[in-house]
Amino acid sequence: MKILTLNFLTCARKACKAEPAAFPLHPRDAELEIVEAELNTEFLRNVLPRVEWEALRVVTEELGLPSLPNVAPEPDAIFPAASTAAAATANETPANPAPTQLLQDLHHLLLETTILSGKLVCGNCGHEYAVKEGIANFLLPSHLV
Amino acid sequence: MLPTPSTSHVSFDNVYEPAEDSFLLLDTLSSPSETAFLHEKFNNSSADHSEETTQNSSVPLVLEVGTGSGVVLAFVAANANAILGRKDLLTLGTDINNFACRASAKTVQTAITEAPNISSHGYFLGVVNADLTSSIRPASVDILIFNPPYVPTAELPSLSLHDDYNRISYENKTTIFERDSHLLSLSYAGGVDGMEITNKLLEQLPDILQPERGVAYILLCAQNKPNEVKERVRLWGSSWAVKTVGYSGKQAGWEKLQVIRIWKKPSLGDKCPIAGKDPSV
Ligand SMILES: C[S@@+](CC[C@H](N)C(=O)[O-])C[C@H]1O[C@@H](n2cnc3c(N)ncnc32)[C@H](O)[C@@H]1O
Ligand SMILES: [Zn+2]
Numbered sequence: 001m002k003i004l005t006l007n008f009l010t011c012a013r014k015a016c017k018a019e020p021a022a023f024p025l026h027p028r029d030a031e032l033e034i035v036e037a038e039l040n041t042e043f044l045r046n047v048l049p050r051v052e053w054e055a056l057r058v059v060t061e062e063l064g065l066p067s068l069p070n071v072a073p074e075p076d077a078i079f080p081a082a083s084t085a086a087a088a089t090a091n092e093t094p095a096n097p098a099p100t101q102l103l104q105d106l107h108h109l110l111l112e113t114t115i116l117s118g119k120l121v122c123g124n125c126g127h128e129y130a131v132k133e134g135i136a137n138f139l140l141p142s143h144l145v
Numbered sequence: 146m147l148p149t150p151s152t153s154h155v156s157f158d159n160v161y162e163p164a165e166d167s168f169l170l171l172d173t174l175s176s177p178s179e180t181a182f183l184h185e186k187f188n189n190s191s192a193d194h195s196e197e198t199t200q201n202s203s204v205p206l207v208l209e210v211g212t213g214s215g216v217v218l219a220f221v222a223a224n225a226n227a228i229l230g231r232k233d234l235l236t237l238g239t240d241i242n243n244f245a246c247r248a249s250a251k252t253v254q255t256a257i258t259e260a261p262n263i264s265s266h267g268y269f270l271g272v273v274n275a276d277l278t279s280s281i282r283p284a285s286v287d288i289l290i291f292n293p294p295y296v297p298t299a300e301l302p303s304l305s306l307h308d309d310y311n312r313i314s315y316e317n318k319t320t321i322f323e324r325d326s327h328l329l330s331l332s333y334a335g336g337v338d339g340m341e342i343t344n345k346l347l348e349q350l351p352d353i354l355q356p357e358r359g360v361a362y363i364l365l366c367a368q369n370k371p372n373e374v375k376e377r378v379r380l381w382g383s384s385w386a387v388k389t390v391g392y393s394g395k396q397a398g399w400e401k402l403q404v405i406r407i408w409k410k411p412s413l414g415d416k417c418p419i420a421g422k423d424p425s426v
Contacts, residue, residue, distance in 0.1 A: 001270065001271035001273070002268075002269075002270050002271060004235075004268075004270060005237065005270040005271050005273075007282070008206065008235075008237060008270065008281060008282050008285050009273070009280050009281065009282060010280060010281070010282045010283075011280070012275060012276070012279040012280040017283070023282065040266055042232075042233065042266070043204070043233045043266050043268065046189070046202055046203060046204045046233050047203075047204045047233070047235070047268070049202070049203035049204075050203050050204055050206070050235070111268075129280075132313075133247070133313075134250065134271060135243065135246045135247060135250065135271070135272060135273065135274055136271075136273045136274065136275075136280075137243070137273075137274045137275075138239075138273055138274060138275035138276070138279060138280035139241070139274060139275065139276060139307070139308070139311070140276075140279075141308075142304070145276075
């Protein structure tokens, strides 16, 4: 699973659903895998509005990855100006200016890094969900459902 | 016709093999009426989008519940441009069957990698081993797809040994035959009217769908009493709509299988009816 997947997951226990502390789940003892991918500026631009920055920042820090800025950066700080303007009309600009460091970091974090194994821990109830071979197990023993 | 993703690596001893129901979903999602509907909701290419529709430009999240072999999710991921009118897409799956989770993750990954660059920049979030949408963040899903266990059965499969059966490494407490029949029964057994699992999903739907543009595609068979199901959805209130958008196997005037679409009608005045539950505020 991707790091970004944690943006869309929460503790499976009913009692935790409405609790802010149940999000994001906290990775523990995580084994990461890096798979190189081509930089896709258009995708990153469209995905950022969906990213809960604070949750992503916390998870990134807990994984021991290079830290993100405290506050979500403005698109201008991430995307080189020329491609921002061009994106409205064309999907790809052949002569893209060099990507910013932040863009490269986000690309590495969101597209190239996956969680292979470890645990995801609920900050509200403490329940640990195992991740094995990239698949997280959210099935609860019947007394916890 | 858009290509059907390859599932040749999947062992169908314990994972549901793509069948008429799976293909009806593929056909429905790529039909002219549904692609028109989805383009309208999610495409982000038209230049005339004004300020208040900038929402359209954030990447949609597609969740398939009960991915099985992964054929449906892979189809959407690989053909994002044809289906939604945009290449970027987040895809996520859940299945109660661990073997299905692995199989479908591979199917989706392969389909995305092999898709021609013009058709998709699908971004695969993964498949999680979970009960329906229980581990998914509320209000986050733009498009939900479910081909449920819909066959009427005297009872639902017992989950008391599910943990043992669900282990990838065989531990000899049970026979492989028992394990595989348990896992396959989960793919079709639907209890009373074949609706017990689907009803649970329907209950979760209002919370899990994105409140403004969320839409769900759910497959039903004739024994599920589709008209009654649709009536019940209409009772959710006037902001909800439901419609049959695909069917197959007409028998004596009855459609054997159908796909219903359930969606939030774009609200004009009241912005977000379940604002209190929206975690993004
Ligand atoms: C009819 S099969 C559909 C498989 C695949 N989506 C397709 O269309 O070919 C139903 C799937 O739902 C899964 N399933 C059954 N109950 C579930 C539950 N409570 N939560 C998640 N998945 C479930 C089964 O394991 C099976 O893979
Ligand atoms: Zn919890």
